[in-house]
Amino acid sequence: MKAKPRSLLGIEPLDSRQILEILSLAKRMNPARPRTTLRGRRIALLFYENSTRTRTSFEIAAKSLGASTVVIHATTASIEKGESLKDTGKTLQSIVDAIVMRHPSSGAPVLLSKLIDIPIINAGDGMHAHPSQALLDAFTILNHKKNLKGLKIVTIGDIFHSRVARSDAHLFSKLGARVVFCGPDVLLPEVARELAPGVEIVREMDEAIRGADVVMMLRVQQERLSGMQINVDEYIRRYQLTPAKLKLAKRDAIVMHPGPMIRGMEMTDEVADCEQSVVLEQVLNGVKVRMAILATVLGGKR
Amino acid sequence: MSTILLKGGHLIDPARGFDAPADVVLRDGWVEEIAEPGKAKAAADETLNLKGLIVAPGFVDLHVHLREPGQTHKESIATGTAAAAAGGFTSVCAMPNTRPINDSPAVTRWMQDEERGAVVNVFPIAAATLGSLGEKLSDYRGLKRAGAVAVSDDGRPILDDHIMREALALAAKVGLVVIQHAEDTKISHGNPMNEGATSFKLGLRGQPAASEWQMVERDIRLASQEGGRLHVAHVSTAKSLAMIKLGRASKVQVTAEVTPHHFLFTEESCTTYDTRYKMNPPLRSAADRDAMLAALVDGTIDAIATDHAPHALFEKEVEFDKAAFGITGLEIALAATITALYHTKKISLTRVVELLATNPAKIVGLAGRGTLAEGSVGDVVIFDPKKRWTYEVEKTRSRSRNCPYGGMQFYGKVRATIVGGKVVFSEL
Numbered sequence: 001m002k003a004k005p006r007s008l009l010g011i012e013p014l015d016s017r018q019i020l021e022i023l024s025l026a027k028r029m030n031p032a033r034p035r036t037t038l039r040g041r042r043i044a045l046l047f048y049e050n051s052t053r054t055r056t057s058f059e060i061a062a063k064s065l066g067a068s069t070v071v072i073h074a075t076t077a078s079i080e081k082g083e084s085l086k087d088t089g090k091t092l093q094s095i096v097d098a099i100v101m102r103h104p105s106s107g108a109p110v111l112l113s114k115l116i117d118i119p120i121i122n123a124g125d126g127m128h129a130h131p132s133q134a135l136l137d138a139f140t141i142l143n144h145k146k147n148l149k150g151l152k153i154v155t156i157g158d159i160f161h162s163r164v165a166r167s168d169a170h171l172f173s174k175l176g177a178r179v180v181f182c183g184p185d186v187l188l189p190e191v192a193r194e195l196a197p198g199v200e201i202v203r204e205m206d207e208a209i210r211g212a213d214v215v216m217m218l219r220v221q222q223e224r225l226s227g228m229q230i231n232v233d234e235y236i237r238r239y240q241l242t243p244a245k246l247k248l249a250k251r252d253a254i255v256m257h258p259g260p261m262i263r264g265m266e267m268t269d270e271v272a273d274c275e276q277s278v279v280l281e282q283v284l285n286g287v288k289v290r291m292a293i294l295a296t297v298l299g300g301k302r
Numbered sequence: 303m304s305t306i307l308l309k310g311g312h313l314i315d316p317a318r319g320f321d322a323p324a325d326v327v328l329r330d331g332w333v334e335e336i337a338e339p340g341k342a343k344a345a346a347d348e349t350l351n352l353k354g355l356i357v358a359p360g361f362v363d364l365h366v367h368l369r370e371p372g373q374t375h376k377e378s379i380a381t382g383t384a385a386a387a388a389g390g391f392t393s394v395c396a397m398p399n400t401r402p403i404n405d406s407p408a409v410t411r412w413m414q415d416e417e418r419g420a421v422v423n424v425f426p427i428a429a430a431t432l433g434s435l436g437e438k439l440s441d442y443r444g445l446k447r448a449g450a451v452a453v454s455d456d457g458r459p460i461l462d463d464h465i466m467r468e469a470l471a472l473a474a475k476v477g478l479v480v481i482q483h484a485e486d487t488k489i490s491h492g493n494p495m496n497e498g499a500t501s502f503k504l505g506l507r508g509q510p511a512a513s514e515w516q517m518v519e520r521d522i523r524l525a526s527q528e529g530g531r532l533h534v535a536h537v538s539t540a541k542s543l544a545m546i547k548l549g550r551a552s553k554v555q556v557t558a559e560v561t562p563h564h565f566l567f568t569e570e571s572c573t574t575y576d577t578r579y580k581m582n583p584p585l586r587s588a589a590d591r592d593a594m595l596a597a598l599v600d601g602t603i604d605a606i607a608t609d610h611a612p613h614a615l616f617e618k619e620v621e622f623d624k625a626a627f628g629i630t631g632l633e634i635a636l637a638a639t640i641t642a643l644y645h646t647k648k649i650s651l652t653r654v655v656e657l658l659a660t661n662p663a664k665i666v667g668l669a670g671r672g673t674l675a676e677g678s679v680g681d682v683v684i685f686d687p688k689k690r691w692t693y694e695v696e697k698t699r700s701r702s703r704n705c706p707y708g709g710m711q712f713y714g715k716v717r718a719t720i721v722g723g724k725v726v727f728s729e730l
Contacts, residue, residue, distance in 0.1 A: 128505030
């Protein structure tokens with residue numbers, strides 16, 4: 001296994017040193033100052049699911065490092081004709097140097113990494129993992145806080161369907177933060193506690209948010225609910241981030257959201273646009289962090 | 303006309319409480335004589351020297367998928383039964399989810415036709431409802447006459463109370479057992495693994511334990527009202543076992559089987575999205591696995607059945623949530639049982655044979671099988687309980703290799719299998 005090229009399949013296999021290395025490399029990255037690190041390298045962006053932020057961000061990151069990219073959408077490729085992931089992967093393997101992959105099935109990048117020999121970068125798989133998002137979230141937090149150790153990071157909303165929440169929790173936990181999940185039973189089962197060391201569940205939003213350093217809001221993923229019933233009015237009443245609720249957090253707390261954000265649902269307009277909101281900064285940091293990821297996975301030796 | 307002398311072995315026949323050295327004479331396919339060592343009267347054409355080996359009634363698997371008719375890219379009756387023979391099974395009960403579904407006497411007879419090339423006895427389990435659609439009962443009387451030994455809509459459980467009631471009542475009248483794959487699919491949604499901390503971590507949707515035990519509970523309630531015999535297929539949760547115990551306490555005729563994988567593995571095995579650990583019911587928690595082992599010891603579970611479910615590589619080498627459910631298991635059932643239960647001194651060899659031969663033969667009413675009493679059918683397994691070996695899945699006799707047992711070390715190896723007096727597998 002060790003002989004295999006490096007892939008980024010999730011946060012779980014990384015240790016804190018590897019995480020901090022990527023984050024410190026990201027600080028030196030700037031899309032406005034293109035590099036040639038990956039000149040001549042070809043990267044496929046294999047997207048089985050729609051994405052605006054992540055795909056664009058990876059594409060700009062790759063190009064800023066001098067790599068050429070090709071975007072493959074499941075709906076426009078042979079995939080729609082019934083080609084298996086294995087065959088798509090084998091085909092791409094012979095013409096590109098790495099695959100950045102988004103897939104609706106949890107574990108699909110793990111499968112592909114077992115079947116082919118080029119690096120796979122997981123750009124989000126089902127409800128499982130979204131490591132590049134977790135890294136950019138940590139990067140964003142570190143722009144505002146000295147380090148993550150001892151921070152109270154509260155994630156509120158649809159945890160069950162969120163690969164971001166899972167990857168964030170692994171990363172924040174590895175860097176020593178307190179991870180507090182908050183949401184209703186259906187969107188936050190008790191077993192979530194066992195995800196990583198230091199994960200807590202607090203059902204009442206006021207209590208969860210009190211004294212928090214970071215408030216991460218999640219969208220209710222209506223498209224993944226599959227039969228679960230959510231009472232929207234009730235949800236808004238209990239879990240929407242309003243200016244009043246935000247006051248319970250630390251005065252210098254930051255508000256984050258991995259997007260896409262539904263205003264009026266998980267947060268009010270006032271909060272989305274307030275000074276403490278770093279949502280747009282997250283997007284910007286996404287490119288830097290993804291440059292660092294690509295450089296780490298593909299950089300250096302050929 | 304042929305006579306085989308099984309000489310020098312140790313005979314275990316739980317049906318008669320027999321557990322001692324003995325010679326066995328098989329004549330023209332029947333058990334002619336059980337004699338003290340060296341004292342057999344009949345003259346033999348052939349003698350098998352079985353010193354140090356166990357001689358027992360051939361194993362009966364209550365739950366296999368032979369995939370024929372219709373899905374011979376996965377398995378055929380010939381290849382599936384060859385794997386069964388290597389596993390010491392002399393009889394297999396074949397589930398009806400073939401193409402077409404075995405819901406008719408014609409298909410039932412076709413499966414038993416000599417032309418299929420079966421190496422061991424094939425006893426079809428017919429569909430409980432037409433097309434396994436859960437709407438209209440199939441022709442139980444005709445199916446029984448054609449050779450079906452049970453009815454089941456395995457994999458497509460009978461959800462409708464009224465239909466299940468009718469099935470139990472008619473089966474009771476005809477003298478068949480109803481085998482239910484207990485799963486409330488309205489709760490399980492076809493989800494790929496057990497619901498719990500592991501599924502949450504993997505981002506996979508889970509089947510709650512309740513989707514199984516609530517169905518077991520309902521089936522037992524209906525059986526208590528309608529009479530009839532209920533057999534619970536591949537039990538996987540501790541709570542289902544509790545329901546079965548309760549049912550028995552109130553005199554419901556309910557029996558149960560467990561698969562080797564449910565007493566060997568837990569949901570933790572799914573952690574790398576390895577589809578060789580994807581089956582239905584899914585691997586459950588460690589507490590559930592331990593409950594299976596305990597129930598095999600205390601008698602709550604009657605039989606070990608493999609749920610041998612062959613699939614081609616292309617059906618398994620895909621995303622975990624898209625992969626086919628099921629694994630093969632005929633060739634390792636004895637080894638798994640001995641390794642997990644006998645080698646660890648939890649049960650005796652008598653209990654091993656009871657779980658693999660005596661009880662399953664009784665559950666589907668195979669007359670003259672599941673025992674080696676004089677006058678019974680000459681279906682015999684010969685095994686070495688101490689032999690240590692490594693399973694090589696590349697050498698499987700099955701057409702498929704979808705199981706996690708390749709490379710695993712086991713204790714207990716089948717050395718020969720005899721069906722109706724004919725040696726069909728031998729490593730003697």
